[in-house]
Amino acid sequence: MAQLAAVVGVGQTKYKTKRGDVSIAGLVREAAQNALNDAQLTWDDIDAVILGKAPDMFEGVIMPELYLTDALGCNGKPMLRVHTAGSVGGSTAIVAASYVQSGVFKRILTVSFEKQSESNAMWALSNPQPFSPHLNAGAGGYFAPIIREYMRRSNAPYDAGIKVAVKDRLHGAKNPLAHLQLPEITMKEVEDSPMLWEPLRFLEACPSSDGACAMVIANEDLAEQSPGKPAWIRGAAMRSEPTMYAGREQVNPQAGRDCAKDVYKQAGIDNPRKDLDCAEVYVPFSWYEPMWLENLGFAEDGKGWELTMSGATSLLEGGDIPWNCSGGVLSSNPIGASGMIRFAEAAQQVRGEAGDHQVDGAKTALGHAYGGGAQFYSMWVVSSEKH
């Protein structure tokens, strides 16, 4: 039987287009120090460090975890790096949690980051290779046809994506750390923004951000002694599937459905919409909210957009299941950290530490990340209650 583990400290940087004032080391340090401060701990209290980030090509530092050992206080301690593309922030938190749940370590610092301003994600994700036609135009170009197919089969109104784009930015305006601060954004403004990969518009896509996120995860004894409120990890799951195989369901991938089923079972969740108080879900392109509402069992197949359009996922409209109260990936996207931000924001909600974007009385929350060609999934459920 695995032991209990909890998040006892969360630290983030402010997310912005370019953090020209810090090195990569300075960036991860800022988040890590904030997490230690939040947990009222020092470097000596940490047993091991688990680091995550997306492809090394984003910054051109190969195996950056080695260079970051000084900044993260790894002297004499185990450290390792996790890499599962865009879902890495979530997987990194799960790897850290599993070391505590297994009893190998008592208290772990886990950190993830991306400093996208050092290069250009569009280049790093779409560089040409010999013997393959060069037709990729960034992640949006990959996901747009999948979104089109969702729109076709669900008969969703054309503006469901626009609604998500507005909702998440209005949430983000309540989060001082969010990169995009667009408190006045309107449906019309999103609709009038330039088309990038039809049906996806500029304002329906995530920004490119610099930033880092960190958490301290402790075992039951240490979490109970922690001065702040712990977020108990009630379930954690990862799944993956190949990008390309005949008959692959790309709109509603099997790996995502299986991962959700697993994490809900661990956490005793029968009806996610009812049993969860809020969710932080990886939505880098607006339409992925209705798509993931279905994939994660919050709505029946083909009905995710109805929840979105009804305001059920909006904190400001008083929805019953607010999604991405922090502003989500659509408001801040330091790719390698984006998954961990979802996990950390879920923890902040159940700790009652989410500030102006707090869901009143939130007890149980989902953190979710996906990556690659929507093929790597990581999810956890955290709660203010142990059982």
Next chain:
Amino acid sequence: MSSSAEILSQAFTLGYTYTRSTGPIVGQFLTALRDRKMVGIKGSDGKVLMPPVEFDPVSAQALSDFVDVADCGVVQTWSWVSEPRKAHPSDKPFAWALIKLDGADTPMLHWVDADDAAQMSTGMRVKARWAEKTQGLISDINGFVPEATALSEDYQANEAEEPITGIDSPSYLTYNFTAGGATARYLAELKKGKLVGQRCPSCENVYIPPRGSCAACGVATTDEVELTNKATVESFTIVYIPIPNNPIKPPYVIANLVLDGANISFLHLLSECKNEDVRIGMRVEAVWKPEEEWGYAMENIQYFKPIDEPDVPVEEIGKLKKGGR
């Protein structure tokens, strides 16, 4: 299996000039170099670390106490490079060396311009040879030389005042990219103007381009299946932004196309139609380049164009003619 599979290999350079933020500590070190000065940083144990680091490697404390260090010191160890490579700082033989500058407690890696290996020794004294023009880079030190060497000090004074906060960091790696067996066979057929996929022996689905295995079943695909020029649009996007290093002018249609007899889509351009007329289920056909331009590339097909055939019902796209039979 085709016997014509030759090994296809191509040089491939992956690279980018990164714009690296130095942060305040490395930035100050580089700013000092631009003024032909050396600065180290005091560690939490009082030792002077050179070059300066942001965080103490022992205690993890953030460091900020800069200390001036001399531009001369002692070689602690060294390695002779008798055949310099293109990326090396010198085009004649030289030594990499760990040099402990006077006033520092840790050695710094740099290079020593010596006549030959016999001139090098552990314990030898060396001094920095500053570049004629400095920029705020580690190469502002144009190597170290034996201390007795006479240097002309005809330097161009640095006039820049803004502190260094970022540097360009070019990083280019050249690989020899070799196509796998399945890809090589597929491309060899493509060079002859044929579209040849491979069938999974287990689920019988046909893959094109073939990858040599079926990811669903985890088995090798070896049976080859020649497919037609006709395909169905499974989905598509109209792209309004240019692809980096690709001459295609936006807006253009990139479609996920399933060839007749295949069970998986690939991406290709769709043309000879209005973008707004493209739809899921639409029938299209390959437009090949002139034969003399054919190579080992999918670009032999310039694009796909619509044909006058009824749309395929969505539920049948990619699922008809299972196994290509």
